Amino acid sequence: MFRKELKTASKKALLVSLSIVLVAAMLAGCGGGGQTAGTTSVAQTAATTAAQEVTTAAAQDATTAAQQDATTAAQTEPPATAAQTEPPATITDLSFFHWKGEERDTWAKIIEMFENENPNIRVHMEILPEDQYYTTLQARVMAGEGLDVFMVNPGSRFATFLRADAFMDLTGQPFLDELSPVYLSSGQANGKQYIIPLSKSFVGFFYNKTVFSDLGLTVPETWDDFLAVCEAIKQSGMDVVSTGMADSFTSTWPWIESLVQYTDDLDLYPKLARGDMKFTDEVFYNTLAPLQEMATKGYWQSNASGTKYDTSITLFATGRAAMHNNGTWAIGAIRQANPDLDFSIFVPPFPNGQHVAGVAPAQAPCVFSKTKNVDESLKFMSYIFSKDIMEIYGNETGQEVTNVNSVLTDSQMMEMAAIGNSGQIYPHYFSLWSQIDQDIVSEITTRAMLGEDLDEILRDGQTRLESLNIEVED
Numbered sequence: 001m002f003r004k005e006l007k008t009a010s011k012k013a014l015l016v017s018l019s020i021v022l023v024a025a026m027l028a029g030c031g032g033g034g035q036t037a038g039t040t041s042v043a044q045t046a047a048t049t050a051a052q053e054v055t056t057a058a059a060q061d062a063t064t065a066a067q068q069d070a071t072t073a074a075q076t077e078p079p080a081t082a083a084q085t086e087p088p089a090t091i092t093d094l095s096f097f098h099w100k101g102e103e104r105d106t107w108a109k110i111i112e113m114f115e116n117e118n119p120n121i122r123v124h125m126e127i128l129p130e131d132q133y134y135t136t137l138q139a140r141v142m143a144g145e146g147l148d149v150f151m152v153n154p155g156s157r158f159a160t161f162l163r164a165d166a167f168m169d170l171t172g173q174p175f176l177d178e179l180s181p182v183y184l185s186s187g188q189a190n191g192k193q194y195i196i197p198l199s200k201s202f203v204g205f206f207y208n209k210t211v212f213s214d215l216g217l218t219v220p221e222t223w224d225d226f227l228a229v230c231e232a233i234k235q236s237g238m239d240v241v242s243t244g245m246a247d248s249f250t251s252t253w254p255w256i257e258s259l260v261q262y263t264d265d266l267d268l269y270p271k272l273a274r275g276d277m278k279f280t281d282e283v284f285y286n287t288l289a290p291l292q293e294m295a296t297k298g299y300w301q302s303n304a305s306g307t308k309y310d311t312s313i314t315l316f317a318t319g320r321a322a323m324h325n326n327g328t329w330a331i332g333a334i335r336q337a338n339p340d341l342d343f344s345i346f347v348p349p350f351p352n353g354q355h356v357a358g359v360a361p362a363q364a365p366c367v368f369s370k371t372k373n374v375d376e377s378l379k380f381m382s383y384i385f386s387k388d389i390m391e392i393y394g395n396e397t398g399q400e401v402t403n404v405n406s407v408l409t410d411s412q413m414m415e416m417a418a419i420g421n422s423g424q425i426y427p428h429y430f431s432l433w434s435q436i437d438q439d440i441v442s443e444i445t446t447r448a449m450l451g452e453d454l455d456e457i458l459r460d461g462q463t464r465l466e467s468l469n470i471e472v473e474d
Helices: 002-030 042-076 101-117 130-143 156-163 174-178 181-187 209-214 223-236 248-259 268-274 282-296 309-317 328-337 374-384 387-397 411-420 434-449 454-468
Strands: 092-098 121-127 149-152 199-208 239-242 321-327 343-346 358-361 364-367
Touching: 092 101, 092 130, 092 374, 101 121, 101 328, 101 374, 101 387, 121 374, 130 156, 130 248, 149 156, 149 374, 156 434, 174 374, 181 358, 181 364, 199 209, 199 248, 199 328, 199 387, 223 239, 223 282, 223 321, 239 309, 248 282, 248 309, 248 321, 248 358, 248 434, 268 434, 282 434, 282 454, 309 321, 309 328, 321 328, 328 387, 328 411, 343 411, 364 374, 374 387, 434 454
Parallel strands: 092 121, 092 149, 239 321
Antiparallel strands: 149 364, 199 321, 199 343, 199 358
């Protein structure tokens, strides 16, 4: 290497020296007498040409040397480190699909926190109204794509998608250890855990505390008290109770809150499916009778059958209706519609009933059985069911969460939770047949709330049940 560099240096020196001599000769020629301006001697021309050739050769040689030096430097440079050659981190896109539009802001906050702790995962939340949600969900399950984490309701909805093999088995996941076993049971089948309820809730009558105070009303303790409260509100010119009967799923809520007053039989729906009970039985007449009486007295708001779910909440939140029939899952939506509304909830004292709150496991997240993002989906599930995140969710949405270690501080939620803690689970959530607890129940309840004849309603319900020819597995 040293000899090569020495040889190159000597060659450069020789070329420079020769250039000096030739330039000197040119200058000498320029100073000779007998030459006129603008003429060039042969000697001058030769000298100039020689100088140009030498200069060009020197430049070419210098370029070659520079290239050789660069090659040598590259060969002696240390290799690039792993950090310099490692490709950018891969971002996983995770879908989160549900129908809880009133919880959008809370979920957006939780997702942002999750992404900050997991920068390689991006959660894309999609929300549809419930009546559109299940149709879209069914299509995606059948297609086998477009889902990672999504929600379903316990009960017949769960059973429907279980039969479609929509759920990943979550049995044994560590985060389950912090959750209430009672509510976990509503998401189990064949000894395996498939869906996980976020919260527990109950259905009742929300009431505007300011309106009650202005009219001198108190929370009713008997059915006669309740009818008197309703009449006083009606006479004031306000709508008494808002409900959204235009969305069929809302019509099941008055049914289930009334039904639990007259039976604690959790096997009721299987008995209907097997033919061991009939809709014409007395327990179902008792269930619908109070709802029909409210209709005949004009206590449901005007045009209830044409009112959508969201509109029914707005009617209550803006003070047009003094009461609102819904579940505690709607607290967030009511607050969103009117943050300043002073309201609470009570269980209606149906005639000759137990006067207990019927408690229900609410919306339940799960993982799609065909997800391509198993690890990321489980990481997100573990995160949202953790103690701290469940506290955020519970306090912001006003729901009592299923993580037994979470401490909720929302005073209104705690007041309502005290009512639910003394209740019992609805039989409705142990039904596996949506044709019964969704279709038939929704239809007969809506008709009762419109004031139709109960005997005729229940006979029609039984006829429809028998036409289904349901086969019940042992």
